[in-house]
Amino acid sequence: MTDLLAARWLFGTSLAFHIVFAAVGVAMPLFMVLAEWRWRRTGSPAYLELAKRWAKGTAILFAVGAVSGTVISFELGLLWPRFMEFAGPIIGMPFSLEGFAFFTEAIFLGIYLYGWGRVGPGLHLASGVLVAVSGAASAFFVTLANAWMNVPAGFEVMGGAASDVRPFVAMFPPGWAHEVVHVLISCYVATGFAVAGIHAFYLLRERENPFHRGALRIALGVGAVAALLQPLSGDFSARQVAATQPVKLAALEGQFRTERGAPLRVGGLPDEDARETRFALEIPYGLSILAFHDPRAEVLGLEAFPRENWPNVRNVHLAFQAMVGLGSAMALVALAFLYYRLRRLPLPRRLLQAVLLTSPFGFLALEAGWLVTEWGRQPFTIRDVMRTADAVTPVGNIAIPFIAFTVLYLFLAAMVIVLLRRQIARSPPASELRAPSSAGGVA
Amino acid sequence: MTAADLLAGAMLAALVLYALLAGADFGGGIWDLLATGPRKKAQRDLVEHAIGPIWEANHVWLILVVVLLFTGFPRAFAAISITLFVPLVLLLFGIVLRGAAFTFRTYDNPEDRVQVRWGLVFSGSSVLAPLVLGVVVGALASGRLAGPPEGVDPLAWLAPFPIAVGFFAAAVFAFLAATYLAVEAKGPLQEDFRRRAIGAGVAVFVVAAVAGALSWAEAPLVFAGLTRRGFSLPLHVATAIAAVTAFVALFRRHYRLARAAAAAQVTLIVLGWGASQYPYLVVPELTLTEAAAPKATLVPVLWALAAGAVVLFPSLYLLFRVFKGERPFSVVDRPSTPGKER
Numbered sequence: 001m002t003d004l005l006a007a008r009w010l011f012g013t014s015l016a017f018h019i020v021f022a023a024v025g026v027a028m029p030l031f032m033v034l035a036e037w038r039w040r041r042t043g044s045p046a047y048l049e050l051a052k053r054w055a056k057g058t059a060i061l062f063a064v065g066a067v068s069g070t071v072i073s074f075e076l077g078l079l080w081p082r083f084m085e086f087a088g089p090i091i092g093m094p095f096s097l098e099g100f101a102f103f104t105e106a107i108f109l110g111i112y113l114y115g116w117g118r119v120g121p122g123l124h125l126a127s128g129v130l131v132a133v134s135g136a137a138s139a140f141f142v143t144l145a146n147a148w149m150n151v152p153a154g155f156e157v158m159g160g161a162a163s164d165v166r167p168f169v170a171m172f173p174p175g176w177a178h179e180v181v182h183v184l185i186s187c188y189v190a191t192g193f194a195v196a197g198i199h200a201f202y203l204l205r206e207r208e209n210p211f212h213r214g215a216l217r218i219a220l221g222v223g224a225v226a227a228l229l230q231p232l233s234g235d236f237s238a239r240q241v242a243a244t245q246p247v248k249l250a251a252l253e254g255q256f257r258t259e260r261g262a263p264l265r266v267g268g269l270p271d272e273d274a275r276e277t278r279f280a281l282e283i284p285y286g287l288s289i290l291a292f293h294d295p296r297a298e299v300l301g302l303e304a305f306p307r308e309n310w311p312n313v314r315n316v317h318l319a320f321q322a323m324v325g326l327g328s329a330m331a332l333v334a335l336a337f338l339y340y341r342l343r344r345l346p347l348p349r350r351l352l353q354a355v356l357l358t359s360p361f362g363f364l365a366l367e368a369g370w371l372v373t374e375w376g377r378q379p380f381t382i383r384d385v386m387r388t389a390d391a392v393t394p395v396g397n398i399a400i401p402f403i404a405f406t407v408l409y410l411f412l413a414a415m416v417i418v419l420l421r422r423q424i425a426r427s428p429p430a431s432e433l434r435a436p437s438s439a440g441g442v443a
Numbered sequence: 444m445t446a447a448d449l450l451a452g453a454m455l456a457a458l459v460l461y462a463l464l465a466g467a468d469f470g471g472g473i474w475d476l477l478a479t480g481p482r483k484k485a486q487r488d489l490v491e492h493a494i495g496p497i498w499e500a501n502h503v504w505l506i507l508v509v510v511l512l513f514t515g516f517p518r519a520f521a522a523i524s525i526t527l528f529v530p531l532v533l534l535l536f537g538i539v540l541r542g543a544a545f546t547f548r549t550y551d552n553p554e555d556r557v558q559v560r561w562g563l564v565f566s567g568s569s570v571l572a573p574l575v576l577g578v579v580v581g582a583l584a585s586g587r588l589a590g591p592p593e594g595v596d597p598l599a600w601l602a603p604f605p606i607a608v609g610f611f612a613a614a615v616f617a618f619l620a621a622t623y624l625a626v627e628a629k630g631p632l633q634e635d636f637r638r639r640a641i642g643a644g645v646a647v648f649v650v651a652a653v654a655g656a657l658s659w660a661e662a663p664l665v666f667a668g669l670t671r672r673g674f675s676l677p678l679h680v681a682t683a684i685a686a687v688t689a690f691v692a693l694f695r696r697h698y699r700l701a702r703a704a705a706a707a708q709v710t711l712i713v714l715g716w717g718a719s720q721y722p723y724l725v726v727p728e729l730t731l732t733e734a735a736a737p738k739a740t741l742v743p744v745l746w747a748l749a750a751g752a753v754v755l756f757p758s759l760y761l762l763f764r765v766f767k768g769e770r771p772f773s774v775v776d777r778p779s780t781p782g783k784e785r
Contacts, residue, residue, distance in 0.1 A: 097747060
């Protein structure tokens, strides 16, 4: 394993691990606040129990997210010192603002978690809202930095160093909006479906348990709306990627030739040497319509770009297909759920099974989408400005920390699963939860 | 004063706060490891109770320093990340294991065996993190990181002075934690932490003397800062006053005063380090000016810091107000809660 490859594996593993906790940190506080709000409105003890258990889950996941995020912030320099030396002054602004968002998140999560009964109900709920808002703000700022790596802006290159830096231009590079929107929505889809799946599992055993019913309503309510918004945001992304990163679009669609009326490929296996994508179901004009909203629009193929600037087309295409496929499946489940929910019909068993089945899809799609954007930018770490190979640290033996961190992450992941089972899974008996407590809130 | 100086000042201030707040959280972990006597369990419970709601917020000061370093002084960030790769990776392991184990212990099975196991990970990593943090600081100040431009020596930091600074950091954090915990404890537990604070204070002196002696040969800028710069004497006098106040207050059981004096002492130590090494960020390779980002970056970041502070400090005050009582930073022990246990 070369040091470059080891560095990419270490950074990729760290991010793939952290991104799960980061996404949970965006969405879970919203669920927890909604549960508390429902409890204060209805007085139902099931919602109080839910708010408390979700808060505990959030505490565990947030702590792992906070420390794994610390690893990322150091690894930026430990693994990619040349990248940070160049890019730090340009994209430091969103990172600095993210620092304050993280402060707000940590402070008010502390107040929320340890403040039950210590602070007034208004402050408690407001703290939860602030955690949810600042979690989303953190994701917003960090994604801006990634958007800049995809479409760098706000500086000139003079003798290998950046000059004429305009931090606020760099903070909002062309195409920032689609990436930020897509990432934020993905957090709610992924967390919503994952949480809903857990509660669907218990509802399949005990259909009337109010604790799990309330949980499913909140988690899937948010998740389903987000899952239906995500295809729209995906369409917006396709058009912006087509305009700002044509080589990435070509790779993720497996489009080798430049042509008018390009087809949309579903599935298929790109072959870089033969310069074609085999076994794909081709929808005529589909890609031109999706990318430019015009069936006759010209789509640049990979052949329009030097071969040494291509990403790994097969990986990018497959990851993209996976993301779209998983997202579509979730959108279907979302439609069915909202149909029953809006008509106030009981959820059929089949639907609960579908929710259980699609439970991991959101996080799988999120990881796949992240791979699309990262693999799709290779071989560059800053598109057309700095190659990943030129960014890497001169420190050798990176395989050693790679193995050490991988073991650490596996250990943490296993422990998190064990602890979440302890906290969330053991459902309170329905009998305890049915009657609204006399001391509870009033409608 | 340039924009780079201002930003470096802000980073030093953030490091002071990191030492005073997160440092004390690590110190709490050290006292978890060293819990002894009949009130062992109560000592550990107090540590857990004291740091539970605040450690994550306290930890963010370090993130802020890292972000400001790569934004404002990108060359220094790159140089430090390369030459101090090994201790920084160890620091990350300490940080990750401390945070994860602390949280896991809170939410895992309350059964003793499980709690003790997580407690060991928590307290062990609470010792590791300050040690390597001190090593990093010591190595930066020592000037050992200068090497031939090509070829990296991954173990250049491994020398007596940085290691002495590592032990110094651990002792200082333990001292801070014990003085804070003495304020929050009651009855015999308060005596436990009072004794611990005095012991740790003595340890701080001993390790400081060793590190100071080593700096004569190994860290000339630090040694000069300790002995013959313009600020040396006033700094020594102020630090000595703070240290003596802390000891006297501990002996006379004025816990809040002791806590404030200990915090002042640590603040002066960190500021003294910054002053000794000024204008170098990495001795002797990079000065602030050499490492600084363009002004077009520095000025907006300073404004962002000012805007962030307006949100941050009231929020932090609220946090401490909720969990550390009505007058979270007061230096006077209120006589109105007397004599329940003595």
